[in-house]
Amino acid sequence: MSLKTFSRGGVHPPEHKLSSGAAIEVLDLPEVVIIPVSQHLGAPAKVLVNRGDQVKVGQLIAQSVGFVSTNIHSSVSGKVLKVDKFPDSSGYRRMAVQIQVEGDQWEEFIDRSDDLVRNTVLTGEDIRKKILEAGIVGLGGATFPSHVKLMVPKGKKAEFLVVNGVECEPYLTADEALMTSKSEEVISGIQVLMKGLGVEKAILGIENNKPGAIEKMKKAAEGSHIVVQGLKVKYPQGGEKQLVQALLKREVPSGGLPIDVGVVVFNVGTAMAAYEAVMRNKPLVERVVTVTGKSLAKPSNFKVRIGTPVSYLVEKAGGLSDQVAKVINGGPMMGKALSSLDVPVVKGSSGILLIDTEEAKRKEVLPCIRCSKCLTVCPMGLEPYLLMTLAEKGLYERMENEKVMDCIECGSCSYTCPSSRPLLDYIRLGKAEVGKIMRARKAV
Amino acid sequence: MNKFIVSPSPHAYSSDSVPKLMYGVIISLLPALGVSVFYFGIGMIVVTSVSIASCILFEYLIQKYMMKVKPTHLDGSALLTGLLLAFCLPSNIPFWMVMIGALAAVGIGKMTFGGLGNNIFNPALVGRVFLFISFPVAMTAWPEAGQWMSYTDAITGATPLGLMKEGLVNKTVGEIMPEVPSFLNLFMGKMMGSAGEVSALALLIGMCYLIYRKIISWHIPLTILGTVFIFTGILWLANPDRFADPLFHLLTGGLMLGAIYMATDYVTSPMTPKGMIIYGIGIGIVTVLIRVFGAYPEGVQFAILIFNGFTPLINKFVKPKRFGKEVSRG
Numbered sequence: 001m002s003l004k005t006f007s008r009g010g011v012h013p014p015e016h017k018l019s020s021g022a023a024i025e026v027l028d029l030p031e032v033v034i035i036p037v038s039q040h041l042g043a044p045a046k047v048l049v050n051r052g053d054q055v056k057v058g059q060l061i062a063q064s065v066g067f068v069s070t071n072i073h074s075s076v077s078g079k080v081l082k083v084d085k086f087p088d089s090s091g092y093r094r095m096a097v098q099i100q101v102e103g104d105q106w107e108e109f110i111d112r113s114d115d116l117v118r119n120t121v122l123t124g125e126d127i128r129k130k131i132l133e134a135g136i137v138g139l140g141g142a143t144f145p146s147h148v149k150l151m152v153p154k155g156k157k158a159e160f161l162v163v164n165g166v167e168c169e170p171y172l173t174a175d176e177a178l179m180t181s182k183s184e185e186v187i188s189g190i191q192v193l194m195k196g197l198g199v200e201k202a203i204l205g206i207e208n209n210k211p212g213a214i215e216k217m218k219k220a221a222e223g224s225h226i227v228v229q230g231l232k233v234k235y236p237q238g239g240e241k242q243l244v245q246a247l248l249k250r251e252v253p254s255g256g257l258p259i260d261v262g263v264v265v266f267n268v269g270t271a272m273a274a275y276e277a278v279m280r281n282k283p284l285v286e287r288v289v290t291v292t293g294k295s296l297a298k299p300s301n302f303k304v305r306i307g308t309p310v311s312y313l314v315e316k317a318g319g320l321s322d323q324v325a326k327v328i329n330g331g332p333m334m335g336k337a338l339s340s341l342d343v344p345v346v347k348g349s350s351g352i353l354l355i356d357t358e359e360a361k362r363k364e365v366l367p368c369i370r371c372s373k374c375l376t377v378c379p380m381g382l383e384p385y386l387l388m389t390l391a392e393k394g395l396y397e398r399m400e401n402e403k404v405m406d407c408i409e410c411g412s413c414s415y416t417c418p419s420s421r422p423l424l425d426y427i428r429l430g431k432a433e434v435g436k437i438m439r440a441r442k443a444v
Numbered sequence: 445m446n447k448f449i450v451s452p453s454p455h456a457y458s459s460d461s462v463p464k465l466m467y468g469v470i471i472s473l474l475p476a477l478g479v480s481v482f483y484f485g486i487g488m489i490v491v492t493s494v495s496i497a498s499c500i501l502f503e504y505l506i507q508k509y510m511m512k513v514k515p516t517h518l519d520g521s522a523l524l525t526g527l528l529l530a531f532c533l534p535s536n537i538p539f540w541m542v543m544i545g546a547l548a549a550v551g552i553g554k555m556t557f558g559g560l561g562n563n564i565f566n567p568a569l570v571g572r573v574f575l576f577i578s579f580p581v582a583m584t585a586w587p588e589a590g591q592w593m594s595y596t597d598a599i600t601g602a603t604p605l606g607l608m609k610e611g612l613v614n615k616t617v618g619e620i621m622p623e624v625p626s627f628l629n630l631f632m633g634k635m636m637g638s639a640g641e642v643s644a645l646a647l648l649i650g651m652c653y654l655i656y657r658k659i660i661s662w663h664i665p666l667t668i669l670g671t672v673f674i675f676t677g678i679l680w681l682a683n684p685d686r687f688a689d690p691l692f693h694l695l696t697g698g699l700m701l702g703a704i705y706m707a708t709d710y711v712t713s714p715m716t717p718k719g720m721i722i723y724g725i726g727i728g729i730v731t732v733l734i735r736v737f738g739a740y741p742e743g744v745q746f747a748i749l750i751f752n753g754f755t756p757l758i759n760k761f762v763k764p765k766r767f768g769k770e771v772s773r774g
Contacts, residue, residue, distance in 0.1 A: 008767055013456050091450070170456065241767065251768045326449045332456035339450050359456075360449050366462055366519075367561035372715040373460070381766040383715065386759075403766055411454030418460040419561075425452055 003208060003232035006242040009379040010234040011412045013333065015209060019173045019292050019299035024181055026303045027316055029101050033076050033307030035061065036088050036096040039346040040137040041144045042068030049097060053080045058107035058283050061097050064132065070145040071135035075285035075305035078102035089310075089329045089346060091339050099307070110282045116184050117279040120192065124150075127196035127278055134277030135284045135347075139269030140164060140238065141330055143348040146274065149264055150196045159262035161194050161202040162247055163271055165217070166231065166238040168207060169331025172351040174288040175268050177301040179206070179213035183220035186268050189275030190226055193266055196274070202226045203247050204268070207233045235333060236410035240265040242379050254406050269350070289345055291317040293354030295324055304345055310352055311341035325360035328353040333411045366419035374413040374423055380406045384413035384423040391426035396437060399430040405438075407431060462560075465710075466520025468659045472650035473527055473705070479633045479643040480535070485592030487535035488639045492527065494539045498546035499526030506555045513559075521560050525549055528568035528705055531640025532698060532745070533575065536587045536598045541579055548574035565752045566709045569745050576745075586636035603637045604630065604696040608688055609741040616685040621692075630695035641701040644694070651704045660708045663720035668703035669694060671728025679736065687736065699731065702744035712752040719755075719762035726751045 038044035045062035055061060055074040062072035078101045085093040106112060122130070132147035152158045167175040179186060194202050204221070206214050208230045218228045229247055236242055241252045243265060250261040258265050266274075269287065276282040285306055292299040297318030304313060310327070314320050320341070328335035329349055374384035382403055390399045404427060413423040480488045504517040529549050533542065549571025557563040576583045584606075587598035602610070604624040611620035625635045633643025641647075654660045672693055679687035693699065698706075707713060707727055714723050727747045734743020 008765070011458070013458070245767075254766065254768045256768070324448075326451075326455060328455055333454045335453060335455065337448065337450040337452075337455065339448055353455075355455060362451065363457065363461075366516075367559065369462060369465075369521075369561045369710045370713075370715060371465065371710045375715050375764055378764075379767065381764045383764065385715070406767065409453070415454050415456060416458050416460065418458075418462050418465055420457065420461075424454065428452065 004229060004246055005232040005234050006237060006246040006379060008381055009377045009412060010236065010242075011377050011415055012234055013170050013415060015233070016170045017173050017176075017209070018171065018294070019290050019301055020176060022173070022177065022299065022301050024177045024288055024301050024303050027308070027313070029076060029104060029305065030308050030312045031101055032081070032098060032309075033101065033305060034086050034096050034098050034309070034344040035072060035075060035307040036086070036094055036344065036346060037062040037072050038094055039072065039143060039306070039348065040070050041142065042066065042070070044095060045069060045072045047083055047095065047097060049080050049083065051080055051082060054078070055080060055099060056105050056107050058110050058285055060283075068145055068148055070137055070147070071133060071283070073135055073283040073285050074099060075307050076101045077105035087340065087343055089336060089338060089343050089349070096344070111280040116188065118188050118191075120195070120278060122195075122278065124196050124198050127192060130278050130281075131196065131274055134273070134282065136270065136273045136277055137284070137347050138267055139273060139287060139347065139350070140267035141334070141348050141350055146266070146270055149266070150193070152197070152259060152264075156259045157262055158197050158199050158259060158264050159201065160248060160264075161190065161197055161199050162240075162244055162258070162263050162265045163190055163202060163204040163268055164238055164240070164243055164265055165204055165206040165213065165268040166243060167210070168233070168235045168238040169333055169335075169351075171292045171353050172290045172331045173292075174290045174301055174350050176210045176213050177290075178272055178288050179210070179217050179268055182272060183216040185275050186217070186271050187220040187224060187226060188279065189271035189273070191224065192274050192278045193271055194225070197264055200225055204228045205231050205237070205243055205247050207231050207237060209233045236379055236408065236412065239379065239408050239410060241408065254403065284347060287345075287347065287349070289313060289349055290351035292351060293324065293356075295321045295354055295356055306347060307344045309341070310338065310343055310345060313345065313352055314341060314354070320354070323356045324354045325357040326355040328355065333415065334409065362422070363420035365421055368419055368421060371418060373416045373418065377412040377416045379410060379412065380408060382407060384427060387430060388421065388423045388426040391430040396430060396433040400434045400437065404430050404434055463520045465659055466524050468657050469524055469654065469705070470520065470527060472653040472659075473531070473640075475646035475649045476531065476640050476643055476701075477527070479646045480531070480639045483589035483633060483642065484535035484587060484639050485594070487587060487595040487598060488530075490539060490595055491533055491535055491537060491542055491639060492530040494542045495530035495533070495546055496523055496526030498543045499523070499529065499550050502547050502550040503555070506551060507559070511555065511559070516560065519560070522550060525554070525567045528640075529571045531701060531705075532568065532572045532638045534583065534586050535639040536585065536594070536596050536600065537575075537582050538596055541575060541582060544578070545571040545575040561711055563711055564756070565749055566706050566712050569706055569749055573745060573749065588636060589634050589642075601636050603741065604635055604692070605735065605741040608692075612686070617688050618685065624692075627691060627695065630692075635696070637696075638698060638701070641698045644700045647700040647704050654704070654708075661717065661720070663717050664708045664713060664724045665703045667721050667724025668707060668728045668731075669699070671725045672699060672732055675729060675732045676736070679732075693732070693735065697735070697742040698744045702731075702748055703727075706745075707748050707751075712755055714755050714758040714762065716759075716762050716764050719758040722758055722762065723751050723755065726754065
């Protein structure tokens, strides 16, 4: 039997999982952390501390405002140096709290023991409340507040929880490291999320290039209602629409969400964070980050506090060499390029990837030869070559008809193009313009 | 301190490139080239060399002095056009005619539309048809296989399709068939015809290589061959005295070369698998109509050029299956 995977398109870039098999290493604390108050999709949290305040690990320093927003906690103990705008991974200066690290004193309500907790008496309502309190967001990179996802909209019904352990991006291994070393906790976290969502069935998808993780998770899932499913290695399987289709053969409708087909998707890292939040009262103050690249002496999986400078992580993994020309926050396919290493790790940082000069530069753009490879690889069944031409000509209404808003920006088209055409750049431009048109239409 | 490059994702690229694809196609043509040199000797070598050199030279001159752009004559596409043009000419054609054909192929077929990627019609076929109309005598005198040292002085004869067309005026298929080479010879390529089109075996090996390397998909070649097989099969079953059998049609003329190499040209063929199948069926039907009911013995070149013209229309109306239109519950 051939392995399960999504049906349309996809590519298989070289995996380069350099840090695969590296155990999770807990990093020493840095001297100073910078904790942005907007690490999630939605409204930035409201700052609660002032310059000079003493804070502990896990203390609430910025509060959720509005429905789609979440809490921010201090990841270290020490003194607040400044509440000001600092450059974040986007390159923009945004509101953040800078804290001088002094010792490592945690809030008393946090259970820091290592014992596994498998059952909870809490109700779904309590779980959702705790997840909001702990500031949990989607750790796969989208950083959508998790408590919002757990609240199923009226008229919809959740049937399945799908857990994303795919890690289809080349280089990244943070989720793999987590599943291999903390399988029991991840399973317990999935059960917490199932209860929070009110579903009986969960399915965890893992790509077949992580046999160790599959084996560990299968063992940990024994006797539960959680199915662990190995998947054929193909990018972008971690896209939630692709993953739901690969595991359950259900297609999320155009413009819809997985809940439209009765599914809610969480990342394994989020399941772990949910476990710690609900079972140990621990807010989201640290996460696993892969630091990798061909020039690094020691590609690693680090457990780091939120707000730790990226430069500190790079130094601990072997340091920056002269041949590094590009630094990516995330994986090579969908990550964002950083302009400086002096930015903090945030809740959505799954990896830091250093790219050497020869691979960092784009190749010369040649004319489209209509080889149709971009159509073949598009997981959404779009026509990237056509969308690019339409964007170049400014024909945005036609782009809307050609379903440009379905694009998940996975980059398979740009990756595969033999003429090195910047297909996704132009598609993004088109999406932005079509978005404006759609909003204007709504406003009328 | 390092200065970092900042650009939007993706930050990784496949190793595919236009030259790599073009040279992949050229490699797949080597078995057919070998067979042609084996049967047509020095003539094939002269025609191929002149055709390739002329295509590259004309592309360079036109880009440099007329279009005033950076020449791309070495990206492999001009070489491929030159090779394919040589493949669909008789091996005894004078070299200056080859040069005129190359000028028509590159100049009219490709550069007038703006160069690689913008042409509507297959450049090699434009060159061939230009010569076919300009020099009908030279373009229909086919050297017999096995004359290694002959070029323009080679002894010539008619192609199997030509024998069939002329013979059917007053004979039945059964009476003509003994005059044409055996199926084994047709399959191996020992027959009269354009220099590169004769060996079905070598061309099929090339097709397997192209599909294996994922340079082309199966849709276009197999649809064309299948359509021709079915259409001629129906005619043959209806009246075996008037219509040759389907295997004869598959193995003769330029069908294999056309279906595998001319019709699959990226630029001039449809983008979606469904579009490719429509295009392939169209080419198959028109090829058979011209061969069986038209004035010319062979029709594949015209069929492909006609459907090249339909390609933009097919691309406009045949869309890939979008993700998530219907919700399937299972």
